Amino acid sequence: MMDSAQLKMNKVEKVAESFCAMEKFEIKIERPKPSPLDELIELLRKLLRCCLNFLTCGCYNGNESSRRSSIFNGDTEFSSMLLDNERQAVQNLLLYLEDEETKTPVLDEHHTRALGILTYSDNMELQKSAALCYSEISGKMKVPISNALATPLVALLRSPHCVVQKLSSLAISNFVLNGPAINRVTLVEAGALKDLIPLLYSDNVEVQCNASGCITTLATTDAAKRLVSMENGIPALLLLVQSADIRVQRNAAGAILNLTHIEENRSDLVVDGAIPILIAALQSTFDHDVQYYCCAALSNLAIIEKHRIMMVAVGYNDVIILMIRLLASKFERIKCQACFVLRNLASDVEHQSLIVQYKALPALHRCLKHSRKETRSAAIACLRNLSIHKSNEGAILCSEILKDLFDVLCDGAVPEAQRHAAGTIRNLAVGEHVKELTDLGCLDRLGTVLLDIETSHAVLTEVTAALAVMTDEDQVKHRLMVMNEGKVFVKLVTMVTLSTNQEVQYNSAGILGQLAMIDIPSPLKSNNLKGILLFVDKFLKSSDSSFVHIGLWTLLQLLKDEFFLQAFRDHAIDQVVKKLTVQVFPASILELATKVLHRLSGSPDSSASSSD
Template identity: 25%
Template sequence: MLQELKSVCSSRNVFSSFLFLLLCAAFGTRMGQLCGRCIQLLRDFVAFVQRMSSNLVQGIKECLTLISKCSCLKQNSSKARQLYKPILQPHERVTAQEFLQHIETGFEMSPLGKDPLEALRTLAFSENPGLQQSAALYYLHMSQHINVPLPVEHLEPFYALLRSADLEVQQMSSLSLVNFLLEGNIDKELVVQMGLLEPILDLLESEDPTVQCNSCACTMILAVSESNREAIGAARGVTPLLSLANSYDPRVQQNAVGAILNLTQSEKIQHVLCKEGALPVLTLLLESPDSEVQYYSCATLSNMAANVQHHEAMLRPGNRFLLRTLISLLSSSVDKDTLACVKLLQSLGMLLSAHKTDPVIVGHTACIIKNLSLSKNRQRIIESPCVEGLLQTMLSTDAQEDSLHYVTSCLAELAKQEGATLCMVQWMDEPLTKCLVRLAGQVEHTEPSFQAASIIQHMIGHEKMMPLLKSHTREIQAYLENFLTHQEIRFQQLGISTFCRLREDPEFSLAFRKSQMAKLLEQVRQQTEETQELLRAAICHEDC
């Protein structure tokens, strides 16, 4: 039986030989003692393995080939090379000396000349890390000073520098390449054509954050080109970028997500990202404390949402996670100049109009509009249906304190600009005026009360408003009296400011003289004087 198995297994491939050794190890010299049934089972097993082995061996080969190409082995071999110090060759010593003299005397004259290029080649391709550092430093210096295109020949040494086993060389050469690309000194397509994409992508898997940051930045800039995007996708550059999007280093994270954003201009890479599980990662990044990361991830998701094929995958996470996160982002205080487009504001105005009785939608929408109402965006908001929509929501009988707080707070913020106040006055009528005065008088709802009174204060003096306000003189006088006796100074100050502006009207002035207003103002004055005396005493004590 042993001879029979040996003849069967000896034949055609390594796996058969391995099988024979395995059987010998299991049964050894007892092979001849096996019964007929066991021998037949072994024969059937060997025949089965022979039929399957060719596919299995091919699978093993493919697996080993992929492992051998991984950058982790390249990094390990680089570390192994660091265990010895290469001998400085005579021609390298001479080149280094001449290069040093050139740096000291001739850099400003001819940084891109033929002589320094030959020296750079010698130093860059040396196994001596010190010489490679000199070449990398030279390129870094050039990247910060020259303002002319870098000749094609000067890209050749970059391959050796980016492949260097020395960390400082990697850091300096990758940074200089970023500088050259940012300044437009190097053609983006040419970088890929010269074979530099592979070492750049390998550096994405470096353990050093600076190298990761620089290689991500290179990839981000290169991905602006359509042909480069295809090359990056073909070289499997998407997966390491997605991994670095979760980096704890904010610089690395920013550049990684920025690179992914540029890559999503390719539909093919969009499919790769979906397959690699990018959508949950990008959705979580919308909650990043870094506004750059928020912007890049939001823009990336926007690019992918333009393709209907991805909608199902984007909405797959439970509990409407993406939608809730996007609403949260819009409601945050992060700078959104770029988001305040006409279409968005039109949509928000229509949303308020259609759902003015829904306190949740009204509250979220008002919060979004407020955070969009930076000075440069206010004119767009004024010209949109948002102001009318916000005013009309206050008339809803279903309005809740939270939604009223967001609506009045947003309107009060807008009212700080005269143009917005004029827009509000145009929409004001008796029901809206009554509503604002009523809100200002609701002491139990502190924030809506204050913001409503602030809106009224800004609209005082406009011709259309005075007749509307005069019909609510008693109610206005009542909330002003409450404000003057309020514990918070901001209420007292708003009450005094509103009183002064209304007193310019004869009818309001007469009504105030007949009320307790003068007495309350005197009390506020006395409290203020007492506070000032206490402050003077405290300051004098500190000086002594």
């Protein structure tokens, strides 16, 4: 018989695998709108007028008001003469930008070279012109950015001037959000992430906003996310999560969330103090984007046991209270992430009773009744972990949750929720509540799901595990045997022989072994004999010792019936069992094999009669 203690312990459900799984999150980037094209064109024109004025000793007529404002009124920005290649680059870009036919920018090698000349110029106004040009074309260019175009743009990030930093980081954001996906790879390879991280420490809010937004959009691969941590970007981002500017806070929290998707970064984040900062951000903001990012980040961090302990310790259980409060949020994605945080925290025994004490059950029940399918699945996953703790069993059974839990169990449209609902029932059944569950109609619901041909293997695994626990009670054995006119019995035989899922096979075998302990109606015996013979033969020849064990145990129960005793003798099952006795198996298997052989031969076996 299966070990009931093993059935009690539920595997910790993890997030994301992800991202995981692991789940993917939608990040909204806060960034200012691009500068007007007119500003760029006017700046380039000023540069050319200044250059011509210098070369002609003031004889160039041009626009008199502009000339006076830039020279005679003391504005000396453009007073130094441009180099020939710089002047040609300005003229080249100006002609390009003034072309009204340029709807979708495609830069040829001359334009790319011109941008490079302006970028690497010692003239700060030329650098600004390059940054302006990049910000203008980045919002329109749909073709992939070349390395020749990306390298100067990344170089502009290193400018000491705030305007250039702001415009170049904006351009990177535009290229990533508006252009092809390959732009992310090109810009990361050009060193954009490494040069964006110092900008997080800028005194300018716009630069902070752009830089953190760029990091969020660029750090989409595991390598890029790891690079941010290795380049010491985590402390700066955590600092910005505490920013007074909500746009900066959103982008920084979104970047932190992205970084939590890989295991190595989670430890780095916790070491750098992410947990108390994220919890504090949740306590101090009503912004639903920040709430979502922080909840999702905490959920990912809570995958690791030591992080969960630290999380609950911060503020004396503040995180539990916060998450229960957020279960009432009007935003589905926040409720869902709050459920995930509580689910992960409930992976530890010491937190399971604590979460219930803080009145999580009514909040989870509301999520179960009034939320979308993703949130319902997350709520039931949390409930499943809470049901592991014996002290929580009574609270769950006394609540109104069970009725809705049974409804979810039968809802094939949400298989993930079905799976967790069956897992919750299994946990409760391991306790002393099988009769209560049966009286409430649980057995009938499990039978209905079992017979549904659309039920997935993942759900059947949990349903059969729950039934295997419940059939330990004689009352359940008798009801299950005749349920749906014997169709449940037939389905169990079919699954144990034909299912491609080993857990479903194993659990079904355990149930059949329990049912074999009572009288099986003659029609069920004769109609399912071939399937039963095949199942036992298959299990005894398995390379998995646990399958051999359950096969022998079930066979021992079946051999109590003269009908099956004769059938297995005719099938020469004794030859299969004898081979087991000369193989290397645990003592428990060898003992069962010996008992089976005694029963097949008709020899008296006192030890068997006392332990069957």
